[in-house]
Every structure is written in C-alpha cells, then in structure tokens.
Amino acid sequence: MIADDSDAIRLVLKDILTIGDHTIVGEAKDGAEAVELFPQLHPDLLLLDLAMPKKDGLTVVKEVIAQNPSAKIILITASDDQKIIQQCLDSGASSFISKPFDFNNVLKVISDILAK
Numbered sequence: 001m002i003a004d005d006s007d008a009i010r011l012v013l014k015d016i017l018t019i020g021d022h023t024i025v026g027e028a029k030d031g032a033e034a035v036e037l038f039p040q041l042h043p044d045l046l047l048l049d050l051a052m053p054k055k056d057g058l059t060v061v062k063e064v065i066a067q068n069p070s071a072k073i074i075l076i077t078a079s080d081d082q083k084i085i086q087q088c089l090d091s092g093a094s095s096f097i098s099k100p101f102d103f104n105n106v107l108k109v110i111s112d113i114l115a116k
Contacts, residue, residue, distance in 0.1 A: 001026045001043035003034035003060065004076060005052045012101065013047055013076075020107045031055025035063045038071070045114060048093075050077040050084065058088050065092035072113050 002013050002024060014024055026041045028034035032054035038046060046064065050057035057075055064071050075088050075096035085096055094113045097106055 001028070001034075001037065001041055001045070002047045003028035003031070003052065004047070004049035005029055006049070009049065009076070009099075013106075016101070016103055016106050017110075020110065022110065031057065031060045034060050035067075038064050039067055044072065045110065046071065046073045047097075047110075048073050048075055050075050050079055050088070050096075058084060058091065061088045061091045061093045072116070074109060074113060 002010050004010050004013070010027055017024055025043050026037050028037050031052045034046070034048065035055060048057050048060055055063070061073055064073060069092070071092070073093045075085065075093050076099065077085065077096055078099040079085070088096070094116070095109050097109055
C-alpha cells in the first residue's frame, strides 16, 4: 500500500513496485486515509510519506502499529530531520527511504523488509 499526498510520487512508486513484481493493494492521499485503509486492505507493506495532511507520518505509524504490531512500514521522506525519523523507527516503522528515490535502493529496502 502506498500513502503519499503527491500524485507524482505515488505514480513513481507504483511504477517501481510494478517493475519489482509487487502488487499495490491500495493508495492513500493523506494520513487519515492511510490509517482507515490499512486494516481493510491488510497490505504486506506500507510505504508512508512522512509529511502528509490530516495525520503526519509519525501519527500514522503509531496508529497502524497500535492496530497491527507486526505491520511493516517504510517511511518515505525528503526531510533529513533524523529526530523525527528516529521517532518513527522507535514507534514501529521498519525502515526509511529518502527522496529523491534511487530505484534499486527502493526495491532492495522493500525486499529486505518483506523478507523479515
């Protein structure tokens, strides 16, 4: 599942995931929608933008992990704010990917997290 408020970023991620033979079960355009859709769609992985409207990435991580402690969440961020990234990781996020994306790195991080 992809959660990002940018149509362009969601499209790029869909292309990367499709090329990597992954299935996209859903998309969310804001944090509130991500929290709502996650239990309905039961994705193997959530690619989550850190900066989103309605609920930010940290709030989404906390709420999704509260619903499903084994959820696999990869943060997507253009921010280099290590404090907020660390808070998300401490709250249950599995990893993070920095924007702009490196195609091969995105697929490697996804594969590594799904293999756990």
